[in-house]
Each structure stands twice: as C-alpha cells, then as structure tokens.
Amino acid sequence: MSIEKTEDSNFEPLIVAFCCNWCSYAGADLAGTSRLSYPANVKIIRVPCSCRVNPMFILRAFQRGADGVIICGCHPGDCHYSTGNYYARRRMTLLFSMLDYLGIERGRTRVEWVSAAEGVKFSTVMNEFSKTIHELGENKKLRDLRCKEFLD
Amino acid sequence: MYKISTDHLTELFSSISHDRALYMPIEKNGQVQFDRWMEDKKVRLDALNTVKSPKDLFFPQSENIVAFKIKGKNISIIENRDESEPFVVFGVRACDAASFDILDMVFLQDPVDTYYKARRDNGIVVTLACSEPEETCFCSVFGIDATNPSGDIATWIVDDMLYWESLTEKGERFTETIKDLFESADFLDEEALKSHKEDVEKIIEKLPLHDLSLDGFNSEAMDEKFNSPKWEELSEACIGCGTCTFICPTCQCYDIRDYDTGQGIQRFRCWDSCMYSDFTRMAHGNPRTSQVERFRQRFMHKLIYFPTNNDGVYSCVGCGRCVAKCPVSMNIVKVIKAMGVDENV
Amino acid sequence: MQKIGVFVCWCGSNIAATVDVKAVVDAVSHEPGVVYATDYQYMCSEGGQSQIRQAIKDFGLTGIVVCSCSPRMHESTFRKTAISAGLNPYMVEIANIREQCSWIHKDREDATEKAIILARTAVAKLNLNRPLTPGESPVVKRALVIGGGIAGIQSALDIAEAGYEVDIVEKSPTIGGKMAQLDKTFPTLDCAACILTPKMVDAASNENINLYTYSEVEDVSGFVGNFTVKIRKKARSINADICSGCGVCTEKCPSRKAKDEFNMGLSNRGAIYIPFAQAIPNVPVIDREQCIKFKTGKCGLCEMNCPAGAIDFKQQDELVERQYGAIIVATGFKPISLENFDEFSYSQCPDVITSLELERIMNAAGPTKGKLLRPSDNTPPRTMVFVQCVGSRDTSGCGKTYCSKICCMYTAKHAMLIKEKYPDIDVHVFYIDVRTPGKNFDEFYRRAVEEYGVNYIKGMVGKVAERNGKLLVQGSDLLADDQIIIEADMVVLATAIEPDESARNLATMLTASIDTNDFFTEAHPKLRPVESPTAGVYLSGVCQGPKDIPETVAQASAAAAKVIGLLAKDKLRSNPCVASSNEMLCNGCSTCENVCPYGAISYVSKEIRSAGKMEVRRVAEVNEAICQGCGACTVVCPSGAMDLKGFTNKQIMAEVDAICR
Amino acid sequence: MQRIFGLIKDRVGALLADGTVDRVIGWEKGEFLYDHTPAIFNAEDDLVDLVYDGFCASNLSKYLIDESKKDGKILALLKPCDTYNFNQLIKEHRINRDNVYVLGIECRGMLDIDKIRALGIKGIEKVEEQGDELYIQTIYGDKTCKRNEVLLEKCINCKGKEHVAYDELVTSGEDIPQVESNRFEDVEKLEAMTSDERFAFWRGELSKCIRCNACRNVCPICSCVECVFDNKDSVVASKANTDEFEENLFHIIRAFHVAGRCTDCGECSRVCPQGIPLHLLNRKIIKDINEFYGEYQAGQDTNSLGPLTDFTKEDVEPSIITEKGGEK
C-alpha cells in the first residue's frame, strides 16, 4: 500500500512556520525589510518561545492539510528565556524521530535556529524548505480526509 | 440442506463477492477480525471468535449522521451518511448471531434507528457452528445452542465438507442465486452432521462455565442486587477502560459528537462506554461519580434492567470475549457467581 | 460571540503595492465574529487611530484586528489606542502583512491570498482572546548591594543620593575591596587610597546606607520589587557600638602568627586586628582560629586592656532578614591560584610574587613600608622581570581563556613607578601583546618604554628557576627570534583574575545565570549590560567581566540608575501573558516546576471538589510577577492544566486551523 | 513458584497481624487458573484467595495512587518491574510514600495466556508449573510446554531482578536465570525498513485500534486527573477513531506524554485486546533518549530530572534525524 509520489507541478505546498517572538520572528521581519523573498505558501505563527510549540500543534497542522511544518527559535544559548530552546531541541528531536519511525517522510518537519540578525538565513531556509516539500509532494500520510473532501 | 467441499470454498467466496461485499474472519497483522474478503487475504475460519465482534458491521464504531455548514447566522443541513450497500457476513458464531437479535430489540424498536436498519436489511448473516468451544465460552447458559446457530443461513464444517442450510426466507433467496455451486446433502451427510453436533455438545457439557446459574437475576431482585455491598469489592480492580463494552457484541450505548472539519461541522455517532467517567456527566454534576456505580450500572443493565424491558432476554450471549480480554480479568461470570449466590447462604 | 473590527492598512504603498487591500477587507468581513472591516492609508497615524477609536464606540467592538506592519513595531501603539477607546489592550491582534507578506511576495495575487489568510488567522485568534490586566506588585523602596568594593560603594552612593535606603553586605571586616590594597592607579598614578577612602567615609556617614560588614548573604527568595534576603552577620566578638577604634587591643594581643590577608600574607597580624588603617568601620575583629582565649580559654588580654570594655567573647552569629526591591551584585574578583603554574616556581621561591603582592610591597602602608625589598632577604633588587598573561589567554586548560584586560596597564604602571623610584633597577617585561585600549592608556605605556627605558620583550617565559640566590628566567624573544635567560632578583607574575568564589552559589540563590567562567551573564551584551536576565537583579563591576576601575565605576553608576528607575515606581506592572494553572486538572507532578527557568511555579495543597466530594490535592500555582510567559511549562504538562494567557493552546490551534482551511 | 508464594503469604499474614499495615493489595484467584484479579485484602482471614504464580503480570503501582490517599497503611506486593513505576510515581508526588509499605517479591517472569493458546492449546482448565515445565490440563486432553516459550513480551526483555524500591524483600533463594535479550531488537528491525514499509506496518497495526483506552487506563504513568482526550475543553478531545489520522494522533500524543517517564513495563501491550505492539512506540523513544542524551531508566530513582525536563548545552540537533541515513 505505498503512496505513489505524483510530481504534478501545479501542486502548491502549504507550510506552517512557528517562529519565536524574540529571535526568528525578528529574523523574518529583517528578511522582510531587506526585501528577501521566499514562497508565499509559508505562513508564520508567532509564539513566545520555541519551547511553546506543542507536538499537538504540529500534528494538527498536518491533520488539517499542511504539507510541511518548520519550527524556528533562537540559537541555543541566546534564548530570551535562557533555557526555552534547549527543551524545544530535545522535544523536536524525539518528535521527528517518532514521525520518521511511523513512516512519515523525514523532510516534512524541520527545526532551524535563526537569530534576529539573520534575515538572509531566514529567507534561504524558507526557500530551501519549500523546495524540499515541493519535491516530497502532497502530505497524504498524515492527513485527516474529513477535513479535505467535505464539500457540499 | 446443501454441501460443498471445503477446498471449493475460495470459489464460493469469489462468486459471492462478485456482486456483494463479503466479510469474514480474516487475519491481519496477527489479529483475526471481520474484514472484506480478497483473494490474497488469510481466511481464519478456525478462530473461535474475533476480538472486535461482527456488531461493527451493523452498528459501526463511528459513522456519520449529518453535517452542517454555518454561514453567519444561517445553517444548512447536508445528509452525508455512509450509504450501506448489500453485503454478506460469513463465519458468524452462534453467540454473535444471537447478539444481532438483542441489538434488534434496541435499534429496531420504535423509533427505528434507520442507520442500523439499512445495514440490517442489506446484510445476509451466514453463521458457522463452533466445533472447538473454549473454556471462556458460556453461551449455553443463555440458551444458545452453539451447534445450531441462528442467522439467515447456518453452516457447519465437518471434516472437509461444509454443510449449508438456509433458515430464513432472505437466506433462501440468496442461496438460490448461488445454488449451482452446491450439491444437495444426502442421508449419510445428515448422519455425519448429527454425530458431529453430538460430539460438540459433549464438549460443551464439559466446559467449566456451562453450569453457571442465572436464577436470582430477575426484575424483582432489582433493589436487592442494586444495594448489595458486594459491588464495592467486585469493582475495586476495575480501571474504567472501555474494553469490555467495546468488544461486547451486545453493548449498544453510543455518543453523538460534533467535529469541526474547518469546512463545516460533521455530526457523527460513535461507541461509548458506561464505564467511562464522563458517560453521565452533566453541566452540573454526575449521578455516577465513582467507578463502583459505573461498574454496577453495566452488569445491572445486562442482567436485570434489559431483561425487565425485553421479557427476560438477557443482554449477554456468553461469547467470553470480556472474560478473555479484560485487563484485570474482572468480568460478568465473576459478577454472576458473586451476586447470584443467595445473601443468606 | 466577539464583535471584531478589522482595520487593513495601506502603509502608503508598502502594503497596497502588492496586496489588494480592498479584497482583503471584503474577504475578512465574512469571517465569524467580524462586524466591521475597513482600510486606511496609515493606520498608525493619528487619523488611523481615531478611526479605530470611532469604530470601537460606534459598533461596540469587543476586539480589533489591525493588518499592518510587524507587531514588534506598532503593537504598543494600537494597544494604547484601544486603552484610549476603553477597550482592554490585550483584545488587539496584529496581522503582519507587510514584513511577512507584501514586501517579500512579488506576485499580487499570491500576496493578496496570503494577506487574507494572515488576517483570517488573526481574527481566529482574537475570537478566543480574553481581556487581560497586568498584575501589579508592590515595590520595597530599599536596595541591596552585595559586595563592598569600589563597585558596591559607588552604586550604593548613587542610590542613596537618589534618597533610597541601601544596604551593603561585605564578607570581609571592612569595605574597600581589592582597590584598597592598591598603591597607585593607572593612568593618572593618583593614589588608590586617596580616591577610595573619601567614598568609604561618605558611604559610612550617609544615613541612607547601612553597612553589613563581616556578613554574608545566606538566602534570597521572592521576586523583583519584593526580595526577602537572609543576611548572616558573623560574630566579630566586639561590640561595635561602644568600640572607639583606639586599636589598643590590637597592640596588646600576644598571638602574632596569623598571616595578614590584606598584605597578601607577606606580613603577620594579631588574632584581633583591624585590616588596614583607613578600614571602615574602624572596628577590630577577633580571628577565632588564632585567638588563644578561644583556643585554650586562657589570655583575654584585649578584654582587660579595652578602655571601652567592647570585647565580647560570647557574641554569636546573627541572622537578619530584610526586604529589598532590587539587588546589585558587586562581588568583584580575586587573582587565580597559581598551583597549576609551577613552571614559575611561585610556591617555591618567595621572590616570585604576584602583581597584587607587589602592590602591597610598594604601598607605604604595606609590609615593607613602601621600600621595594626582596621578600626572601629584604635586600633591594637589581633586576626585575615582569611576566604577562600568567593564566590569561590560556587555551591549555589550566588557566583562563579570556584576557584579564587590566594586567598590561598595571604592569606598565609598576615598571614606571619602579624606574622612577629606583632608576638603576633593570626592568624587563615578557609580553604577548600589550593592550592599552583606554583614554591616555597608550601614551602612558609609551612613556614607560621611552622615558623610563623599561625593556619590553615580546615572548613567553618558559621557566623560572632559583640558583644560588638568583632567579634564572628562561624565555623566548620572538622579535630577536632566540632564547634568552635573564638573571633576576625578583619576578612579578601578572596573574589572571576570576570572579570571587562567592559568585557561584549567589547566582543559584538569585536564579541569575552565570557563564562557564563564573562571570554573571548580562541580559544583553550590548543593549542591557548591567541587568541580569532575572528581573530585579543588576550587575556592577568585575562580577560581570574583567574591567578596570573607570569602567567599574561607570557600570556601578549605570546599575544604580537602573535600580533608581525601578524603586521610583510604587507599583510594578508585570507582563499579563503569563502561565496559569487550572487546579481541577493539575496532577501535582512537578514536571512544570522542573522546566521553569524562573522558579515561578510553587506547589500548594488545596481543598478541591472532585467527583462529588472534597479532596485535598497538591496543585501548582504560578507567581504572576516572576513568570515571563515562555510557555515551557504548558507543553510538559500532560493534562493541559497549565496554559499560557495570551497564547493559549486553543488560540494557537485556532490559528493553525485558520491557516490550513 | 510455590515456595515463594508460601513465603509471601506468611510474611503478609505476619505484617497484617502485627498491625504494621491494615490492608494488602495483591492478586485474587479467578475462575480459571490464569485470570487473577488485583484485589485488596483487609483482614488476615480472607488471605485464602491470595495467589502469586505465573499469571500475576498486572502492575499494582497504579492502584497505589488512590489507595495511598486513604488513611491507614497499605502493603503493596510489587514485582521488580513494578517498583520502577512506583519510584516514578513517587517522583511525581502521586503516591503518599508513608502510607505504603512495599514488599518486593521475586519474579521468575510471567506467562502469556494468548501465547499458550497460540500453541493450539484450547479449553484450558488447570496450569501447573514444575521448574520450567508447564503441565496444562484442558478439556481436549493434557498438554505441556516450556515456560520460556510462553513468557510475556515484557518478561522476555526483563529489566532485571533487583527491586529499586522496597521496604522489605521476600526471596526464595533460588537463583533466577537472568534472561539475556536485546530489548531494542524489534525497534531496530522496524528502523531497518523503508519509510513506506514502516508506514504500512504502523497503519496495519494502528488501524486495529478500537480506542478502548485500556492502554491508557492501565499505564501507571498515564494517570492524569482528567485526560486530555476526555476533557472536552482540551484541543484534542476525541473518543473514537473516526479517521486514520485520529488513530495515529491518539498513540503519538500518548507516547509523547509518557516520554521520558515510561519505565517500559510493557503493560500497554499486554492488555491491548487487539494485540497492537504499543511498547514498540515507547521503546523507540527510550532508545532515542539513550542514544542522544545518555542512558536513562525512568523510575531508577526518585529525584533525577526526566530527559524531557532537562538539557545540556551540547544536545544533538534535530536535523540529525533527517541526515541519519539515505532514503530508506
């Protein structure tokens, strides 16, 4: 029962990005002010710290049809709350390993440390991630079909 | 009475599944459950009974009822129930077949549950008599003859021959459509079948639970049983999971819930368990706060409340699933034995 | 149901250029809860804000969504607008459709569609917002300064100047710290005691400042604005109130064997002693290990000879508990121990000394009354060698990796003072790099080289060995590219400095963070150098990093300014987006307590009605003044009891749903 | 097994008699010889139903959460693997330690009745143990089999015979062979598959789930006052697997809530009516924790910080998962 990877080119991936308020959200703003473009299908949700991202949010995003989820936070050691991203780092490592263990494509989830000064890095990461998701194709394995086909 | 040799069964199955979905006990990932028959599927007619009972085919664990779309203050109703198409369920044991009758007493009673009724009309039940009952079986206690199962069509497997006898008019009509695959059974076969039934009956006599007595469980005993102090001790091990209710072929409680799919609201029905703590929870309190009361409700319903409403028919068919699968091995047999004994003895 | 108003900003053309603002307004007006949607050229302008105020009044809005630039820019502006219109400031959500949409997407259709989704997400979140009011906590109008060196004194003086009460806690018997031990200070060569003692006297005489000398901080609890500190006043065995400081007891004391810490152990002192002449408070202290009365019970000469009868052998430690609004850490530094540097044979030959010991030798109040003599045989040295970076910039692991910053300057000062007083002494300085980064620093160093002929050798010293009374210093001279050996009479090691050993457990008490070298970590290296990330704790002096006296005093005044800013407020408004625990769901499992970086979660046992009967349960309680709202606790809490106001689980889930719809 | 039972019974009787404890939680004989129920024995007289043999696999530490709230002291019969959960619950302040007297009882590994049935042995009436031979009397004749052929999965990968928490130990002196096994063997086998094969494997397994919550309600660690799946205000409240995704969601969230706290006691797989190898999910997280953050056995002590509530500055980056191997 393997899911075939159709390479239809007009597939527009939906990517949810959780950005921590102090570093990566500021990095995203800096990418904006320096006019560094990245695909429009990346949508950013602001959270106080990367440690606020609960695995439930990530699974909910996939359930509702997201094709990729990326969590951005401050570089370990610079966290505004001093230890937030350390906890996030451990939790996300275990979550990604569990999703991979369940057979979900590895590239669909990612963690990236972006400081407030790294606007360039933010936009390259988003471009790169969008490309990977585009290659992986639509998320068929971790998807709630009721949310998709329910059209009257 | 027809017969067919067991090595032509695959042929029989493929012809049945030609124009109707065919479900039967099939092993998948090491677990036997009722699944749709395909050529490559591993058929397991020898398994005593499946953990998830065939009730799931008539009263599925979750099914859509209706959907709504909300726009501002207006609501539009969308009927998107899962349409049921004709199907045959093969290999149903006597106890499960009896459980369908008990479910009928609930769902087909006025006001009729149309979801259940549609599936019941579309379904043809082909039962298969047991040949090797296990120690957990006690269907005989509830007057169910394991060697003569009910259902639309009864079948027996003796050595390498399958005997096929339709019991109801629906069964008759169905057998007509596939008559050419069978040969009619002669006198010798009747004899072989009768002796096979006697052997199985002898085994049933030897089952440890066959002499379980149900006297003392009637509507007059409601108060006496309800206020018995034994419930406290019986329920102290119960962890309040839903295993016994979800694998029980006669449990019929369900919950109705709304799910916001983002496009609209999907109202669905799903199995619910009286053992769950939020089963009777209301906005301002819960009549059954502790596990003792919930535990008591389950067995009182099966052994006293249901028979009071349905002239003596118990809501249990002795299939033994809860005896085998309860995580802490507390089940209806222990309750009957503990409660049945007269207080003063 | 909320009544939401959506205001989409053109931002001139920054947004309107690539986002069809009208389409956004139209699309978002159908969202559930939205009763009014409009657009305007400059939402953040006065015109825009008055439009918002008007709409709030006209439609009785319970919440507003502004689709404009980044919340980090104008969130506070729109919150103030809401307050002015009588709406709770936390019922405002911003959709960032400029930096994260219009500026980075060229295609108009994509940008518009994304702007609609971002607006829809903000509306979805706002639907679940609750009005929040910042918590308030009282501010105790008193500051605590831990450490009585120049940093502590300067901070205390500035705070007292502003009229607030200050306590200085100093663990040694007198304030003054390391600076009191110095002779002269670079680059102006003015005498350390002359500029320090007036400040010490000011500190002592200032009625706003209370001195707790020979005392240590034992426990700190509470939070910004309301710290509760336990101070242990160690027993001096002298009643300070009636002691006149005449010093008779110090002369009479028969036990002379104790090493004088103030003179770095180069001289001895009595069991009862005053650290140095200008000590504040000018009250002696009895060293109980050396005092014969304490050891054997006999003697008591000091008690007999004390005119005021101030000696009190039965005095015990005293524990004082006081409340403070802010705490300044000024614990200062100490030279590192040289036990892993035996190549300089510092412990074997007495003539190999550290720079601080040299300061004492050259100081008039020092062990040699200011005459430069070799500690071994008290003869004036003919040749002196200075070795720089002993233990600093050391990657071998036995020293410190950082540069101690002040050694180059004080070695140049020593060399210059020696050449000036004893012109015929040959002075050699082995260095890696001479660092003179301050005002007039480099001119000062060049005078030492050119005017006083100090011989600077670029190279490292490999070994110092004693041979028949002389010290053979074997080093390399990189410029001349050969190995040289110098016979010297004295060798002075410019040892690295490290934070005072009390820093580590003080940091744990204050939940302030310290780095691997035990220096306190500042909130932000460039923008908040004098604040610690823990609210209400400020850093002053070398405890935050190596620095010289001018920088220390500058930082001390900066820390004082911050404290004055804090104490000036009667009430402290704390951030309302903090965690809150639902006691009905809390398991009391302390997992959240373990992850809270601020220790804001405590546990109480509470009577809770569950399943019909009352039950005592251990439940978490969040101290809203300390919690900074990071949310780590909300994710480790399995039952979802802990939630974060302003960013609740449901709100973020609603945002995810709105994006993926 | 009879010797150790005798010792236990005497010790329990003695402790009840001299009043150190006023009630005991142990196992009570059932209908057949293999369906023992956890039960609380109050007085000395009704110990006649107390039993301890090869079918007492259920983990009693979860009952102690509520029992230790009541006044009076309870004697708990805990096998070595149960004591790990006991410690973990003490660490999480769920058990009131001084209301519990732990009697550490020796365990030679428990038997799995489904494995006995899988050997084709039906209609079981009596089961006797002699050394490592099992004599089973059934209505279809007597059968025998080897003890370690039918051990429970959690006993094949037994974590060792020492108790990590006890007030008193009861041992029979017989040396119990420590069975050597690599408990991560199945996990490694799964990791070796390609991601599509793994997806098919887990879809096959989790699609059997009937959401009866037995795994959650038996797990001593999964004992919230109100579970997120029951609490209708929570964001993931759900009662049925109405869709493939819900099946995954329930088990991933549960695995995550016990991550770093699960002592790998194997109860979830033992009680699953549909035979889903749920321990492979928790064991995968344990393997990752050991690999990335150093060996950690939950419940080994009562004060260490759990891996997910601790960190080091040098932790491995999450990208290690994506780079771990080529497309498998």
Next chain:
Amino acid sequence: MCNCNHSADEALIPGLGVVTDIRVDTPDVKTFRVNALDGGVCFEHMPGQCAMLSIPGIGEAMFSITSSPTNTKYMEFSIKKCGCLTEWLHQIEVGQQITIRGPYGNAFPVDTEFKGKDLLFIAGGIGLAPLRSVINYVRHNREDYGHVDIVYGSRSKDDLVAYDEIIDEWCNEDDVDVYLTIDREEEGWDGHVGFVPDYVKELKFDTNKTAIVCGPPIMIKFTLAGLEELGFDKTQVYTTMELKMKCGIGKCGRCNIGSKYVCKDGPVFRCDELDELPDEY
C-alpha cells in the same frame, strides 16, 4: 404543518429553527422563542415534553418546551446558563438559526389522570419552565380542570422566571391562587419569604389535589417529604427529572436508570414509579 426537512423516521437528524425573540427573565435565565424557518412551530408537542436544541459545533442538549401546545405561533424555551451550550445560547442574537428535533419524552397526563382534578403546581427557580407549559394548557382548557394552586419560589425577586406573566395573567385569573416566595428577605418585596417546601407545609393544602413538583433536586426531595407529611400519597405527586440525555430516543444508554429510560419513559414520573427505580439520580 411542520416543514422541517426531516422525514418522520430520521430520529437523529434535526430540523432547522430560527430564534425570533429573546426575553431576559433573570440574570442567568433567558426565554427563547423558536419558529420553523417560515413561521409556525416545528412540531406538535404535549405539555411536559422536551426538544433537543443544538448549535452545530458547540453541542446538543435537551430542554423542556415551556410554551403550551395550544400556542401554534411559536415555541418557547426558558434556558438557564450553566454549561457551554447554554452559555453560547445566551450570547446569540435574534435571527440565529439553531437545529431542533423532538418532541421527546412522555407528557404530563393532562388528558387522563389530571382531567377534572384540583391541581397543585409547586416550582422552584428554573423548575417553572416545564410547569408553565402545563399551566398555560390548563388555563386554555380551563373547564376540564378543578381548582389550580401555584406555589413558585426562587432565590430572589429577580430570579423569578416569567414574573410579569405570573402577575398580569395568572394572578388575576379566577379560581387560580398564586403563592410566590423568595428565599431571603429583600427590600421592595412584600410577599412571603422562605423556602418553597416550608411554604407548602405552611399552606396546608388538602390532600385531594394532584401535585406537580419541579425544581432543583434538593427542593424536590424536601417538597415530596413535606407533601407526604400533609397526607399526600405518592400516586398523587408528579415530577420531571433532570438527567443527561443524548439521543432522546431511549437507545444511547445515557439516561438509563433501572429499567427506565428517562428520555423515553420520562421525564415525567409519578413518585411511586420513581421509588421503584434505584436511587441513582
């Protein structure tokens, strides 16, 4: 007459209703007027029966129909705010559509046991809602019934539901005596002060009446005891029960007490039937 688009035997599929008027009775009780999409009532009902109202996505709950069957223009529900659905209902505005299905449960035996009898209505707080339907039905067919006494009490004056209807219509109806009481003294209230059960005992009604009691469980318990003291026997007293109901058609097992299903065999019970049930409510 009712064109809600659900066929008769689709028990679980609701029809649509629209809220045409919302009256605020007390700080936590509002009375909602519900019509079918194009006017009229959604379905016929008998006094005492209930209907399942719901806002999709929030929840569905059983509410007693407080308007009398004789009122064919609209259907009324008095709803107290005490759960998430009721809280949401208290926020909606006129014109909001809701789903409605019913009627469920048995009705008060107005055409059988009550016929020609003197009736004594005893209500507490929100308990008046189910009784108001019967009272108005009796007032509409006044000649079929004997003397009517109404005892109604609540926590405070502004907690009295449908206060103006009681004062304007019920009070000045002949052969109807209304006794109002509130729990605690309150200025601007000159009527009786005290709990309903004590007030009933004080009034010492003669025992040939048929009593109908409805209100919070404690009040019912004490009122029944009080009536017994006055000499009423159990077969003369009726009450309605308040339990969690989900399907409304006696199948989902929620409201199962003993052998009865409250949503099908109740919610109206005679007190002797109530005693047969195990006391688990």
